[in-house]
Amino acid sequence: MNVVEMRGIYKYFSDTCANKNVDFSLRKGEIHALLGENGAGKSTLMNILYGLYTYDAGTITVNGARVDMENPATAIRHGIGMVHQHFMLIPQLTVTQNIFLCAKEAGFVLNMPTLEARVEEMNRRFGFRVDPSAFVWQLPVGIQQKVEILKALARNIRILILDEPSAVLTPKESDELFSTLQSLVREGYSVILITHKMQEVLDFSDRVTVMRAGEVVDTLNVSDTDAHALANMMVGREVFLQRQTKPQPTGEPMLEVCDLTVKNDKKLDWVKNISFQVRAGEIVGIAGVDGNGQLELGEAIAGGRTLESGSIRLCGKDITRSSIRRRLDMGLAHIPDDRQKKGLVLQFPIKDNILLSGQRSKQYANGFFLNTKKIEARTRTLVERFDVRPTDINLPAGSLSGGNQQKVILAREVDRGGKVLLAFQPTRGLDIGAIEFVRAKLVEERAKGAAILLISTDLDEIRSLSDRILVMYEGHITGELPYNAPLEQIGLMIAGHDTTTIEKARGDVQ
Numbered sequence: 001m002n003v004v005e006m007r008g009i010y011k012y013f014s015d016t017c018a019n020k021n022v023d024f025s026l027r028k029g030e031i032h033a034l035l036g037e038n039g040a041g042k043s044t045l046m047n048i049l050y051g052l053y054t055y056d057a058g059t060i061t062v063n064g065a066r067v068d069m070e071n072p073a074t075a076i077r078h079g080i081g082m083v084h085q086h087f088m089l090i091p092q093l094t095v096t097q098n099i100f101l102c103a104k105e106a107g108f109v110l111n112m113p114t115l116e117a118r119v120e121e122m123n124r125r126f127g128f129r130v131d132p133s134a135f136v137w138q139l140p141v142g143i144q145q146k147v148e149i150l151k152a153l154a155r156n157i158r159i160l161i162l163d164e165p166s167a168v169l170t171p172k173e174s175d176e177l178f179s180t181l182q183s184l185v186r187e188g189y190s191v192i193l194i195t196h197k198m199q200e201v202l203d204f205s206d207r208v209t210v211m212r213a214g215e216v217v218d219t220l221n222v223s224d225t226d227a228h229a230l231a232n233m234m235v236g237r238e239v240f241l242q243r244q245t246k247p248q249p250t251g252e253p254m255l256e257v258c259d260l261t262v263k264n265d266k267k268l269d270w271v272k273n274i275s276f277q278v279r280a281g282e283i284v285g286i287a288g289v290d291g292n293g294q295l296e297l298g299e300a301i302a303g304g305r306t307l308e309s310g311s312i313r314l315c316g317k318d319i320t321r322s323s324i325r326r327r328l329d330m331g332l333a334h335i336p337d338d339r340q341k342k343g344l345v346l347q348f349p350i351k352d353n354i355l356l357s358g359q360r361s362k363q364y365a366n367g368f369f370l371n372t373k374k375i376e377a378r379t380r381t382l383v384e385r386f387d388v389r390p391t392d393i394n395l396p397a398g399s400l401s402g403g404n405q406q407k408v409i410l411a412r413e414v415d416r417g418g419k420v421l422l423a424f425q426p427t428r429g430l431d432i433g434a435i436e437f438v439r440a441k442l443v444e445e446r447a448k449g450a451a452i453l454l455i456s457t458d459l460d461e462i463r464s465l466s467d468r469i470l471v472m473y474e475g476h477i478t479g480e481l482p483y484n485a486p487l488e489q490i491g492l493m494i495a496g497h498d499t500t501t502i503e504k505a506r507g508d509v510q
């Protein structure tokens with residue numbers, strides 16, 4: 001029996017169609033994985049089912065009855081609970097207070113001893129060991145997640161949605177989570193597991209729905225499919241940008257990362273003992289699903305994040321402890337991940353943004369004063385060369401489209417003449433024309449001898465630009481692939497599937 005039926009769901013975020021005619025069904029007592037790359041539309045679909053997002057078209061049926069999912073309270077009333085990627089607990093309150101907060105049966109006065117006893121009872125029933133009187137802020141992430149699950153279960157839900165639950169967990173915590181989920185389904189609960197990790201699908205799920213670019217590719221029994229087929233469905237779209245050139249002979253190593261370990265904001269080791277080099281004249285692509293340490297790696301190289309251990313050399317010189325400013329002066333160009341926050345001062349005119357980091361350079365300064373004429377002339381040349389539109393250099397950068405903002409950053413970074421270019425998601429959110437322009441410029445810089453480190457979750461981008469591909473998974477570089485590696489192989493590796501299994505998959509096919 002289907003406990004949930006979603007039919008023809010459409011969801012738009014302004015121009016983005018995040019869910020396009022999506023059908024999804026959940027059977028009683030199954031673990032149903034929702035698999036797909038970043039941006040495929042998984043979270044959106046489940047936020048709709050949980051009543052957090054409105055939908056533009058489609059119907060939702062729960063236990064045979066049509067439901068208008070107005071808000072999470074409606075979802076909970078129909079037995080649907082959700083554990084988000086970012087927990088929604090109140091750290092200053094205790095476990096028990098969090099679990100029964102807002103719960104109707106708690107009445108007006110929270111009778112702590114009674115409620116704590118109920119938490120203990122749930123602990124026994126679900127095999128948890130969560131201290132009911134501990135404050136949430138005191139607990140490790142793995143336990144906080146259990147509190148979230150208990151909070152959902154306390155509302156008598158029968159359908160549990162988890163959004164990438166293992167992303168924040170250690171391997172041991174993640175094993176515990178999956179045995180919990182398995183015991184829940186044995187008791188007749190139904191579970192929807194949003195994931196991009198192949199192994200979680202293969203090891204723990206009964207059925208899988210693969211999403212890509214807002215649409216459902218297929219729904220299958222896990223026993224009828226394999227990693228090979230799933231990887232293809234997940235990433236096997238047409239590459240619209242063909243690779244432009246083959247790798248060329250490379251020069252000296254310009255960026256050398258040695259045994260680097262970096263913590264994330266939650267103080268966990270998130271980049272683990274990574275070493276690699278980028279040589280003059282090559283583009284090295286770091287492929288991986290968002291959240292596997294790329295952000296921390298990029299920040300560590302740019303100088304915005306302290307290292308736990310390891311070293312970084314730029315153009316042959318140690319920069320491990322150098323400031324951001326110093327790194328820029330020594331030849332690091334940087335296209336940051338968030339152009340609006342880190343790349344530009346939006347209220348400043350284009351001309352100031354293009355020469356922002358050039359302000360210190362002597363060529364534009366005349367004593368205390370900036371040489372306005374020179375700056376304007378230079379900016380006009382760059383605006384033209386980088387095809388920034390509109391061309392009025394006095395307009396605020398914030399008035400430009402995303403693609404043109406990115407061109408301004410690119411113009412500035414390339415103009416500074418850096419020998420090493422760190423390009424972080426350089427085309428995220430841009431339209432096709434701007435994507436092609438930015439990519440062509442990167443290839444041009446490489447031809448001129450720049451050493452380019454490209455960090456991107458977009459496999460098309462990785463494949464169309466990289467001369468070598470490094471795969472990052474759970475903080476490690478798990479492999480290096482040549483520029484012409486099959487998409488499917490990269491797909492398997494970014495999903496944490498090791499190459500031995502890939503070879504086995506190959507063998508099965510032949």
Ligand SMILES: Nc1ncnc2c1ncn2[C@@H]1O[C@H](COP(=O)(O)OP(=O)(O)O)[C@@H](O)[C@H]1O
Pocket residue numbers: 013016017018036037038039040041042043044045
């Ligand atoms: N709140 C939002 N506002 C605008 N766009 C959004 C929002 N949430 C998601 N999107 C866009 O919808 C698409 C699907 O996103 P999402 O459902 O988060 O994907 P997934 O969970 O599979 O990574 C993406 O293009 C994303 O940028």
Ligand SMILES: [Mg+2]
Pocket residue numbers: 042043044
């Ligand atoms: Mg998501």
